[in-house]
Amino acid sequence: MNWNDCEMFCHVVEHGGFSAAANFLSHPKSSISSAVQRLEQELDTRLLERTTRSVRVTEAGEILFRRTAPLFAGLHEACAEALGSGREVTGMLRIASPYEFGAHHLAPVACELMLRYPKLQVQIDVENRPINPLTEPYDIVFAMLESQLPASSVVIRRMFSLQRDLFAAPSLVRDRGRLQRPDELRHWPLITSSADAGWSFVDSDGVDHQVAIASPRVISANADIRMQAAMRGLGITRITASFCADAVASGALARVRFAGYTCEPLRVYALLPGKKLQPEKVRHFLDALAGHARQTREDMGWQFHHDKGAARI
Structure with missing residues (x-):
């Protein structure tokens, strides 16, 4: 196996696409694409599904990335430590x-x-x-x-690629009843970031669904304010899962999920x-x-x- 090609593949996955990997490595995008193609031919399996809009990792690609990326990271870290062993971090x-x-x-x-x-x-x-x-x-x-x-x-x-979900007070979920599709959120009170023009969801077929934000009940760039408003039952909000994990564990918030849809990660x-x-x-x-x-x-x-x-x- 050509390990340079494998590391190029790991950079594409880590940085979310060929262009971002090329920018990070200061390499032509074409050379990175060629490296991944050689690797796929050598392994006789598809590692990335390419579309005009995105790059998606296959199951085989995910296994290869998960097992090899830490090895490359450890190798670079060891080399950097050896080179910088006499340098002070100050x-x-x-x-x-x-x-x-x-x-x-x-x-x-x-x-x-x-x-x-x-x-x-x-x-x-x-x-x-x-x-x-x-x-x-x-x-x-x-x-x-x-x-x-x-x-x-x-x-x-x-x-980072941080998992995001919708969160609301359990009482609000009980009072509002069941929803089937993301577009039904327009009937709910929303708590949004000031940067939110819409919320994106991906269905099981990989198709994006945009929910437009119109007249939200609360608007704040501060995630803690949005979380507190949601806990008080003022609406449903979209926050990273790690940020409000404690509130979910305590029962102050419930994760709200649509069957067959996932929130776009942050x-x-x-x-x-x-x-x-x-x-x-x-x-x-x-x-x-x-x-x-x-x-x-x-x-x-x-x-x-x-x-x-x-x-x-």
């Missing part, structure tokens, strides 16, 4: 992030690194507006898929200012965050497999 690391992601995913990683490296300082600014790291003084800018991404001169690295990208070598503080933070992402996927997968708090509507 200075101010400036990060911009939306609140929902920063509070639950960046904060624990930042605290862990500062305990490990006493000379490291971290500044995390909560920003919901689009930020270009080429023009503002941040080492890392985290952006959601809905945000407008900057020019291609910015390095874009996909870090994809989080790290935007880096240019293709130069990453400072030690940036590299260590992104490596630690990638480890946190893997652990989160494992934890949330177990939790929601055993979750009793879903309201199947």
Whole structure:
């Protein structure tokens, strides 16, 4: 097996497509596509299903990615540690992030690194507006898929794909009754983010269904405010599953799911200012965050497999 081709394939999966992988690696998109095609021919199996709009991982591709991506990550980490063993992680690391992601995913990683490296300082600014790291003084800018991404001169690295669901107070679900399709949400009171133009759902055939947002009851960019409003029975909201896991576990919120439909996940990208070598503080933070992402996927997968708090509507 050509391991370079295999690593190219892992980058396509990790970054969500050929263009994003090409941008991250500074390689032509055509060379990455050729690498994946060679790998598929060598293995005699389809790893990616390609359409004009998206790339979807097949079952065989998911198995290969899950087993090999950690090996490549470990190899690069070992090499980086060997090269940087004499370098100190120090200075101010400036990060911009939306609140929902920063509070639950960046904060624990930042605290862990500062305990490990006493000379490291971290500044995390909560920003919901689009930020270009080429023009503002941040080492890392985290952006959601809905945000407008900057020019291609910015390095874009996909870090998280967070499960999102609809949540509401159990009493509201009981009072409102059963729903069959996402478009019936227009009859419900909605609690939305100020960035929400619509909510997207994918059916079992992979077809997207958009629900337009009209006259929401509560609007806030702050996920905690939306969650509190939902717990008070003011409407149904869309939030990442990890953010309100405790509220679901306590019974204050119920997950609301349509049979045969899933919410579009929240994809989080790290935007880096240019293709130069990453400072030690940036590299260590992104490596630690990638480890946190893997652990989160494992934890949330177990939790929601055993979750009793879903309201199947």
